[in-house]
Amino acid sequence: MSDTFLFAEDTDEKIEEQKGEWKVLIVDDEPEVHAVTKLALNDFVFQEKSLSFISAYSGKEAKELFHQHDDIAIVLLDVVMETDEAGLEVAEYVRNELHNNFTRIILRTGQPGQAPERDVIVNYDINDYKSKTELTAQKLFTVVIASLRSYRDIMVIEENRQGLEKIVSASANLFTIRSLESFIEGIIQQLSSLLGGTKDAAYITSAVAGPKPIDLVTQDEFYVFSGKGEYQGCEGALLEDVVSGDELLACKKALKNKTLVYGDEYVAAYCQGKHTSGSLLYLSGVPRCLNQHDKKLLEIFSDNVQIAFDNVLLTKDIEDTQREIIERLGDAMEKQFSIGKHIQRMVEMCKLLAKDYGINEAQIEMLKLAVPLHDVGKLKVPSEILNKPGPLNDEEKEIARKHATIGYDLLKDSRRQIIQSAAMVARDHHEHWDGNGYPRGLKGEDIHIFSRITAVADVYDALRSKLHYKDAWPIEQVLELFKQARGKQFDPRLVDILLNNIEKIEDIQKRYPDPI
Missing domain, CATH: 3.30.450.40 (GAF domain)
Known part of the structure; x- marks a missing residue:
């Protein structure tokens, strides 16, 4: 370490205010090495940032410091410390266990023969290898400058990548x-x-x-x-x-x-x-x-x-407009069919069921917009059938069942994904898990998850509500029906979710009561 230190000379240049620091970890079991390194780089400045030194005197201590600091720019790493390969173990730990590919690793060794440069460069992901005897003040300055430039560029690329990732994710x-x-x-x-x-x-x-x-x-x-x-x-x-x-x-x-x-x-x-x-x-x-x-x-x-x-913003405005139209149409249907808050309760129940089923937020939002139109086909079913106080005969049942296909036909020609989803739900929410539903006799997972969720929410709410042709069922009776229909009329997994969340489901019933 006999060279004249580069920054020891006085200058007439204006000293600029520092804007942060570069963290340098010195790992060596010799205290003198720490002292000399800090002295040699004492007034080092790169891009208006000075150096902040962190010291470790063993490989074990170095590993702990990497857990405490995730922004170490350079590590000056001795090879031989508590063991002959302690430094190499730290390098491997940083790269392979912490998956830190940013920190620049500079190996310094006083015993080059124990860790041959060629073998180390080939087998370990390090960035430079120096013998302590050759690392003069000038060469130390040079290697630190080069390493900081690399670290700076790598971090800019990483930040750029993270920004692009967020934009791509959001645009989808x-x-x-x-x-x-x-x-x-x-x-x-x-x-x-x-x-x-x-x-x-x-x-x-x-x-x-x-x-x-x-x-x-x-x-x-x-x-x-x-x-x-x-x-x-x-x-x-x-x-x-x-x-x-x-x-x-x-x-x-x-x-x-x-x-x-x-x-x-x-x-x-x-x-x-x-x-x-x-x-x-x-x-x-x-x-x-x-x-x-x-x-x-x-x-x-x-x-x-x-x-x-x-x-x-324009995209959001279009979606808000679509949402408002669908909600207003749903409100109009509730008044037309005198079904109170049926649709509001269904939307909330579908949201709960879908979330526990593991459906992502975007799809849940789509389902919430599709559900209000599940019975839109009833607009073309004669009111005397819909409002009949007693049971329907076979002919009336057949006419009423046509509302599923009618609803699909009303919506199917739209190019909007929301309306297409609503058309599918309108058609298929009376399909059964065992294939005995209508109008197409679909079975199991051939029925879209939106329709399966809507079916559970629709039947549960209808049974728990007082309608013009029946009184509300007690909860015990409703739960028994769902247990018996599990794997028959309804997706068994959805029935399990319903039963496990029955308190939340009933809370929805209380929050949206039908007007007296």
Whole structure:
């Protein structure tokens, strides 16, 4: 260690404020090695970040520190410590057990013969191999710089990948407001990675009043829709409540002038919308001064991100319109057939059954929209049959059963997935698990799960309700019927779910009572 230290000379350059630290783990059983390494790299700075040193004096201690710190950039790892291969065991542990492929591993050994370089490089996923005798201050500086550059680039790629993953995942499922939040979260994560990482970021818009519901608000009110870092968990908060001082003035300037405003450590980017009044991307903790390439990239990003957001809003608006039409139609049918809150109870029961069955959230949302139309075919069944006070004769039963096919025919030609699902449920919710149902005599899993769930909820609610031709059955009698019909009329797994959740099912009955 005889070389002159690179950073020991005085300079006239202005000392810039540090913006974070790079964590370096020193693993060596010789305290002198720790002291000399820290001295050699004492005033090291890379991308305006200094080094933060963590010391471990054994392989075991190093493994424990990797559990405590998931952001170690470099590990300077001795090979021979408590055992001849302790360092190699740490390297293998980091890569194969912790699955940490980010940290740059630099092996340092005072006994190269015990761990030949060629064998180590081939058999272990390390990034450099140095003999302690050759690792002078200058060479230590060089290897640390090279390793930090690699670590920085790998982390940017990883953050970029995570952002893309969120965007792809959200774009595949736009049924719920949650996926809209995920979409925006992915967008700001992408932007952060493009700029080399930021500490905090927020997407602020006047198009929403918090995460739900999506409603237009006054044009002067801007709310946090999604955020990371300091702004994570601020969804629904006013701009003025989360940003203050010069940063708030910059945000207001960006909104007023419809432009981008750059500060020393923050950016406020206006995003022009076609269908909304526009939004704002606010980034703080920018890790470095932005060059012209960064600024151009940011401008392109802000121009296009609002288009994506507008499209998601339009999609959500279309779905909300579909939902409202279906709900209003369901309400009209309840009044037409004098069935009280039957549909509301069915929707809640179907949701419960579907969730326990393991159906994903998007499909549950689809089922909830399809269920209100399950008896739409009854609109074309004569009212004297539907409202007959006594039992139906065989001819009347045959006419009433046609409502399943009629409902399907009314809805089948739609290209909308929701309406197609409703058509299927309308047709098949009277099919039986054993094949003795109607109209097609389907059996078992040939009956779509939506129809099987609807069948259970429909029959349970009908039996537990007072109708014009019968009184409500006591719960004991209803449960006995379902036990007997398990594997015959109904999917046995759904019957088990019903029985295991009977208290929740009955709570739904109480929450949505029929009007007296």
